[in-house]
Amino acid sequence: MLKLTEQVYDTIRRHGEETYPHECCGVLLGRSEDGVNEVEEAVRAGNARTDSAHNRYQIAPQELVKIQRLGRERGLDIVGFYHSHPDHPAQWSMTDFAEAHWLGCSYVITAVEKGAARQTNSFLLTGKSEENKSFENERMEVEALEAERCR
């Protein structure tokens, strides 16, 4: 299961709207325990695939190193990633699958239709190795903001 706050959820979706018609991407920092990836923070990343940003994304490894370092300083791990599918369903593609290598991490995809965020889904990359990995639909729990809870 993927747990994230409403604030993180909104950040991810807004990022996809801002970069439309290009794909956005970013990293989810948090903690992974007992089959739950709990996100504390979504860190925006640049899309390194400037040659085909409307249907491809890549986070530069150097940026990933820096984000991993940032997480370490805050006591957080990389527990997932997010990206958008401009004018395309919120389902993983064969490209997403081929390029997914972080076993145990959540891959969140938001469909952005004509600039507006629609469906957001999460997929857990399961398996013990690159050779037997698979994507599973992952339940997503979005926690309401504290301020709203108190109303």
Place this chain on the structure above:
Amino acid sequence: MKIHIPTPLRVYTDKQDTVGVEASTVGQALDALTAKHPDLKKHLYSEEGKLRAFVNVYLNDEDIRYLPEKEATKVNGNDALSIIPSIAGGC
């Protein structure tokens, strides 16, 4: 020196996020890591013994593939290696 392990590979390092090794080159550090944690090897290297295409290794902020001396690059105790699988995709 320290080697930072990404979340998916910690299952092979007894859940450690950082492994300390004694080494004087990048190659020696990676060898020391896989000697300590042999199950890591097949996840980092192809059958031909080369780093898998999607596995990036950074010495501090430099990709070792682009260092002039690559795995023969000298390191000291203050350096850190980061193992970073790539992240990409698209619709």
